[in-house]
Amino acid sequence: MNIEHIMDKVKARNPGEKEFHQAVLEVLESVEPVMKKRPEYAQACILERMVEPERQIIFRVPWMDDQGEVHVNRGFRVEFNSAIGPYKGGLRFHPSVYIGIIKFLGFEQIFKNSLTGLPIGGGKGGSDFDPKGKSDSEVMRFCQSFMSELFRHIGPNTDVPAGDIGVGGREIGFMYGQYKKLTNRFESVLTGKGINWGGSLVRPEATGYGAVYFTEEMLKTTGETFEGKKVVISGSGNVAQYAAEKVNQLGGKVVTLSDSNGFIHDPNGIEGERWKFVMDLKNVRRGRIEEYAKKFNVDYHEGKRPWEVPCEIALPCATQNEISLDDAKMLVNNGCMAVAEGANMPSTPDAAEYFVNNGVLFGPAKAANAGGVATSGLEMCQNHIGLSWTFEEVDRQLHQIMVNIHKNSYEAAEKYGHKGNLIVGANIAGFVKVADAMLDQGLV
Numbered sequence: 415m416n417i418e419h420i421m422d423k424v425k426a427r428n429p430g431e432k433e434f435h436q437a438v439l440e441v442l443e444s445v446e447p448v449m450k451k452r453p454e455y456a457q458a459c460i461l462e463r464m465v466e467p468e469r470q471i472i473f474r475v476p477w478m479d480d481q482g483e484v485h486v487n488r489g490f491r492v493e494f495n496s497a498i499g500p501y502k503g504g505l506r507f508h509p510s511v512y513i514g515i516i517k518f519l520g521f522e523q524i525f526k527n528s529l530t531g532l533p534i535g536g537g538k539g540g541s542d543f544d545p546k547g548k549s550d551s552e553v554m555r556f557c558q559s560f561m562s563e564l565f566r567h568i569g570p571n572t573d574v575p576a577g578d579i580g581v582g583g584r585e586i587g588f589m590y591g592q593y594k595k596l597t598n599r600f601e602s603v604l605t606g607k608g609i610n611w612g613g614s615l616v617r618p619e620a621t622g623y624g625a626v627y628f629t630e631e632m633l634k635t636t637g638e639t640f641e642g643k644k645v646v647i648s649g650s651g652n653v654a655q656y657a658a659e660k661v662n663q664l665g666g667k668v669v670t671l672s673d674s675n676g677f678i679h680d681p682n683g684i685e686g687e688r689w690k691f692v693m694d695l696k697n698v699r700r701g702r703i704e705e706y707a708k709k710f711n712v713d714y715h716e717g718k719r720p721w722e723v724p725c726e727i728a729l730p731c732a733t734q735n736e737i738s739l740d741d742a743k744m745l746v747n748n749g750c751m752a753v754a755e756g757a758n759m760p761s762t763p764d765a766a767e768y769f770v771n772n773g774v775l776f777g778p779a780k781a782a783n784a785g786g787v788a789t790s791g792l793e794m795c796q797n798h799i800g801l802s803w804t805f806e807e808v809d810r811q812l813h814q815i816m817v818n819i820h821k822n823s824y825e826a827a828e829k830y831g832h833k834g835n836l837i838v839g840a841n842i843a844g845f846v847k848v849a850d851a852m853l854d855q856g857l858v
């Protein structure tokens with residue numbers, strides 16, 4: 415396999431899409447040892463086929479604000495790979511969204527979904543719409559307009575979107591309502607639904623809890639636990655909130671949270687009433703994290719990320735490329751022993767490499783944050799059989815899935831001569847299953 419040759423083609427076909435190039439390069443480098451052992455993959459051009467989405471949809475989303483002014487946003491859905499199941503992956507609403515971000519996320523999703531052990535393919539979508547500062551009715555009108563096009567392309571056995579940055583329970587509700595109105599069908603076409611209308615218990619908690627379960631497994635390999643450890647978390651959205659809750663439950667101390675304006679440092683620990691304050695601030699009042707600092711009289715660092723705060727464990731849970739090489743060095747110097755990526759691709763490639771080469775237990779996003787999509791898979795399963803499982807039952811399955819993902823990634827890394835390197839392990843474990851399915855299904 416010639417990585418450079420494939421990368422040149424990817425860059426020529428997808429010009430300027432740097433996040434997508436970054437995600438592809440990481441996978442190509444990781445699967446090189448597999449390609450050597452399995453020449454039939456190269457013969458069938460598996461990699462060249464995998465880096466090309468099966469289908470890409472870009473559409474206009476017009477909507478009206480509360481003042482009667484018309485706005486036009488762009489909607490995306492990239493249906494990347496359906497070799498092992500219907501396309502599955504979230505929708506992101508954020509002004510930074512363009513096709514390159516959606517492709518990077520969709521590409522990663524293929525391997526992540528494969529790792530869960532569930533029959534789900536990879537896809538991703540979203541819009542450059544910014545829900546921040548918009549009223550509920552503006553968000554509703556946008557979601558309805560977005561779904562007025564998206565509904566043609568999705569379905570319970572075709573493509574099942576979920577939430578991501580800027581898309582939580584409120585947005586999923588508005589989109590589901592519109593889908594139902596347009597199709598006259600109540601079916602499992604979105605996950606992250608409300609608990610009274612087809613949602614699954616534990617879905618809101620799943621990505622954050624899953625990342626912490628995964629970290630627990632990494633820690634176990636060195637005889638460590640969360641007990642008494644200082645934990646730095648970035649973000650204060652869905653993933654960060656529930657990662658913090660689970661860390662607290664396991665005896666760790668969460669000392670930071672952030673948003674796109676800055677971070678708060680609370681040496682007392684963000685738990686109990688303080689954690690509840692964050693939940694209300696971010697999910698109900700939709701305010702800025704700075705308010706926490708004012709309320710509890712702790713430090714707020716405007717325009718900064720939390721990696722300068724000494725910790726034993728770091729959980730980046732905000733966005734892509736939020737840990738640079740310098741940040742990684744700072745974390746290691748300050749004694750950080752484990753990093754698990756709750757967000758997608760939060761470490762730059764040189765930062766991730768630095769962690770691995772410096773003995774930090776490093777859980778890459780594909781593996782560490784797969785708990786969200788895994789529980790979405792469990793939501794689909796409950797919808798198909800028409801039952802709702804208890805919190806304990808879903809949590810038990812989520813936990814087991816995270817244990818398996820760690821085990822499979824660890825073993826794949828070892829098998830291919832990269833013991834302890836979970837980046838390589840997760841990529842290989844996710845890749846082989848999809849590659850084999852593509853071989854079985856012929857040239858489609």
Ligand code: NDP
Pocket residue numbers: 577578579580581582621649650651652653654672673674675731732733734756757758783784786787
């Ligand atoms: P939310 O929208 O709930 O929260 C995102 C958080 O990250 C907010 O605190 C936000 O701050 C912050 N943030 C967003 N963009 C930036 C930026 N450019 N710089 C600094 N901070 C930023 O999203 P989620 O918690 O759902 O998602 C967080 C990450 O986890 C994403 O990478 C997502 O892809 C990934 N993920 C999410 C899953 C899920 O189930 N939700 C599943 C798997 C991965 P602000 O409010 O100021 O924008």
